[in-house]
Amino acid sequence: xxxxxxxxxxxxxxxxxxxxxxxxxxxxxxxxxxxxxxxxxxxxxxxxxxxxxxxxxxxxxxxxxxxxxxxxxxxxxxxxxxxxxxxxxxxxxxxxxxxxxxxxxxxxxxxxxxxxxxxxxxxxxxxxxxxxxxxxxxxxxxxxxxxxxxxxxxxxxxxxxxxxxxxxxxxxxxxxxxxxxxxxxxxxxxxxxxxxxxxxxxxxxxxxxxx
Amino acid sequence: xxxxxxxxxxxxxxxxxxxxxxxxxxxxxxxxxxxxxxxxxxxxxxxxxxxxxxxxxxxxxxxxxxxxxxxxxxxxxxxxxxxxxxxxxxxxxxxxxxxxxxxxxxxxxxxxxxxxxxxxxxxxxxxxxxxxxxxxxxxxxxxxxxxxxxxxxxxxxxxxxxxxxxxxxxxxxxxxxxxxxxxxxxxxxxxxxxxxxxxxxxxxxxxxxxx
Numbered sequence: 001x002x003x004x005x006x007x008x009x010x011x012x013x014x015x016x017x018x019x020x021x022x023x024x025x026x027x028x029x030x031x032x033x034x035x036x037x038x039x040x041x042x043x044x045x046x047x048x049x050x051x052x053x054x055x056x057x058x059x060x061x062x063x064x065x066x067x068x069x070x071x072x073x074x075x076x077x078x079x080x081x082x083x084x085x086x087x088x089x090x091x092x093x094x095x096x097x098x099x100x101x102x103x104x105x106x107x108x109x110x111x112x113x114x115x116x117x118x119x120x121x122x123x124x125x126x127x128x129x130x131x132x133x134x135x136x137x138x139x140x141x142x143x144x145x146x147x148x149x150x151x152x153x154x155x156x157x158x159x160x161x162x163x164x165x166x167x168x169x170x171x172x173x174x175x176x177x178x179x180x181x182x183x184x185x186x187x188x189x190x191x192x193x194x195x196x197x198x199x200x201x202x203x204x205x206x207x208x209x210x211x
Numbered sequence: 212x213x214x215x216x217x218x219x220x221x222x223x224x225x226x227x228x229x230x231x232x233x234x235x236x237x238x239x240x241x242x243x244x245x246x247x248x249x250x251x252x253x254x255x256x257x258x259x260x261x262x263x264x265x266x267x268x269x270x271x272x273x274x275x276x277x278x279x280x281x282x283x284x285x286x287x288x289x290x291x292x293x294x295x296x297x298x299x300x301x302x303x304x305x306x307x308x309x310x311x312x313x314x315x316x317x318x319x320x321x322x323x324x325x326x327x328x329x330x331x332x333x334x335x336x337x338x339x340x341x342x343x344x345x346x347x348x349x350x351x352x353x354x355x356x357x358x359x360x361x362x363x364x365x366x367x368x369x370x371x372x373x374x375x376x377x378x379x380x381x382x383x384x385x386x387x388x389x390x391x392x393x394x395x396x397x398x399x400x401x402x403x404x405x406x407x408x409x410x411x412x413x414x415x416x417x418x419x420x421x422x
Contacts, residue, residue: 035249036249038250148418152420155416155420158413162409163409163413165388166410168384169382169383170380170381170384172384173377173379173381173384176329177376198369198377199377201366201368201369202377202414202417203413206413206415206416206418207365207366207369207414207417208304208365208366208415209364209366
């Protein structure tokens with residue numbers, strides 16, 4: 001499988017570039033993020049890819065198929081972490097921290113897909129379905145916060161639903177400002193771990209130095 | 212001055228509704244947030260407002276004027292808080308906390324305007340100018356974090372720029388999930404204070420209960 005072109009770069013310079021579904025999807029998501037899904041036509045995609053519309057229709061039936069695949073890639077990543085974490089037999093606060101760390105990793109690794117998910121507004125049935133899955137994920141985070149609170153590991157004065165939203169407000173903000181290095185040493189895993197550390201340092205232990 | 216229609220409601224039911232610039236702007240921002248600025252034409256605005264395009268042009272020269280006014284409303288609110296806070300002669304960590312609280316208030320009070328700001332992607336010169344002002348604000352937050360760290364009030368192991376972004380990742384997430392009550396008791400100030408408390412509890416003192 002050809003590797004997908006990096007976000008923001010033009011289609012590969014070839015007379016007649018070939019795309020498999022994976023690389024086509026990567027370019028489509030880049031364009032959706034630049035212009036908005038609603039503002040992107042199949043004509044726009046065809047121009048950016050440098051292939052005809054019928055070549056795109058060889059892979060998908062409609063633009064919305066690309067959206068669905070892209071949003072699923074983000075959601076499957078997040079739920080993959082959630083499934084792994086919720087099955088662990090460790091205290092809820094540890095599961096919550098692992099969920100935050102895993103989500104940071106998914107965001108960093110699937111950045112354009114998660115960015116598209118976070119910008120989805122429910123204008124199409126595919127977006128509404130994705131928003132419903134996001135709410136399910138948020139509920140799962142809120143349930144973990146509540147469980148950790150009952151266990152006495154999280155301060156009792158915070159509202160679980162609001163806390164869950166603030167926690168993932170931090171995590172999701174990565175989509176706005178994190179830019180992966182072009183050729184990170186060690187694949188960038190160290191940097192992503194550092195970001196996860198920073199999120200957990202703020203969220204679980206707070207910024208203030210106790211005096 | 213007529214009060215602006217609430218976000219999400221249709222234009223007032225009148226045979227020939229009149230708008231002043233303020234109420235016209237409020238409706239325009241609602242439509243921009245629903246459809247995206249690029250995806251909204253003056254025709255769309257005219258339909259939603261129930262007035263002719265020439266009636267809109269009585270107030271503004273172009274669609275971008277509405278965008279500029281809307282983004283300035285958000286940015287002026289945030290910089291208003293920043294100017295107030297930075298002039299105080301209190302420790303940096305207190306100024307930082309006041310800046311976070313004030314920003315939560317601006318977000319709650321000017322929600323559609325800040326939402327539009329947070330979604331601006333730099334596709335027009337007005338958006339690029341707004342993004343430059345946002346970066347200036349982010350820098351101001353990072354400087355405050357660094358100052359509080361030097362003063363020994365913030366843990367020394369966090370990077371000021373990343374911390375500033377995580378902090379405002381939490382604050383800005385309000386634009387995605389906070390919905391003001393239609394007729395809040397006491398104007399909703401209590402609820403906004405509660406949100407600011409929640410953000411500061413997580414950010415400054417952390418979720419974990421010390422054992």
